[in-house]
Amino acid sequence: MKTIPLRLTGAVLLALAPLLATAQSAGGKKLYCWNENGRKVCGDALPADAVNNARTEISSQSGLTTGQVARALTAEEKAAAAAQAAANAQQAAVAEAAARRDFAMAQSYETEDELRRAFEERILLLDETVKSSQLGVAGLRQSLMSLLRQAGEQELAGTPVRPALADSIRGQHAELMRQQGLLVQQQKQRNEIEGEFNTALERYRALKHPGSAPTGG
Template sequence: MNKTLSLLACALLVATASGAATAQKGPAATKKLYCWNENGRKVCGDALPAHAVDSARTEINAKSGLATARVDRALTAEERAATAAQTQAARQVALAAQAAALRDRAMAESYATEADLRRAFAERIAVMDETVKASRLGVEGRRQSLVSLLSRAGENELASKPVPKAMADNIRGQHDQLLHQQALLGQQQLQREAIDEAQAAALVRYHALKKPASTAGS
């Protein structure tokens, strides 16, 4: 029998089914009832209609009248996409943590002492310091060239002479190059600071990884 019942009818159906189950044995003893919300009203039935398949519902044992399962509603396409994105993000975090653990282990195995680790960073620092120094010299040289060109253009204007097109184009080109070199220098300085931060973090991890070994040996 397939029909949707009100909450009161559901209670009566559960009681009737329970009484019938005590009088006979067989498939009726395992029959299930379903309760779900429909248009703000809780309804129950001995079968789940097609339009309620995706709704949240409670499944009830017809014999005992007790809830045996609670099924959440089906997710919307947006919710499935959000869940998939969260799962992927959690997976990426887990992979990053695993990769960090592998790097730490490799670091502990690669450097026998803290001095070895510091020497490795010192080499990177020296290279970056030379790069920053060269960029600073380049910026200063480009600035002086631009100042010289601007001075000459200013003299022409003070003398009521036009600024030659070649000079104006050269000034614009020098200015663009100066801005480019300044931006590059800024990036290099940030990289230099990042090396210091990486060294500090590496030393902390190195001490944490080496401590158990030294404790065990003592």
């Protein structure tokens, strides 16, 4: 496999020329550029230790970029992404269920007590979502603290922090910020649902008893 360090734009174009010619003669193979030990490297094949790195794919026919491949996620990032997807799915399910209940409210609930119980069910689901997100935030924070301790130990030993560890710290911190923001939104929704219940109760009373004066919930 041919690889070259990627430095300046002009140098890259010149350095890529022989690789492009080789790839074209080989039937239009792709070229790849990735980060290796702080340098950008290009080649006509990926070495085994670079398959998880972020990379740029280049057409040997045109010399133009044809795609970008992000680096592989760490185990912690995969777990965080799975937790995020589960929270989003649960939140969407709650919203869909709420919309269906509101649409059929007048036909579905014979009494105000039935309507109240339906909202209590929504509150319970939101409470469970908030608890799940709180556990996820706590786990991310603990993982980030572990990574920071590793970095601190390396610095105390007089060695530079490994680039992979620094990337993991940045990724964990960014994911923690996103999860905390999501938790704030969920807690806000939980606090707002009582106001939604009061509004729904007024609509229910207006539908069941048109012309009656509004009363307290």
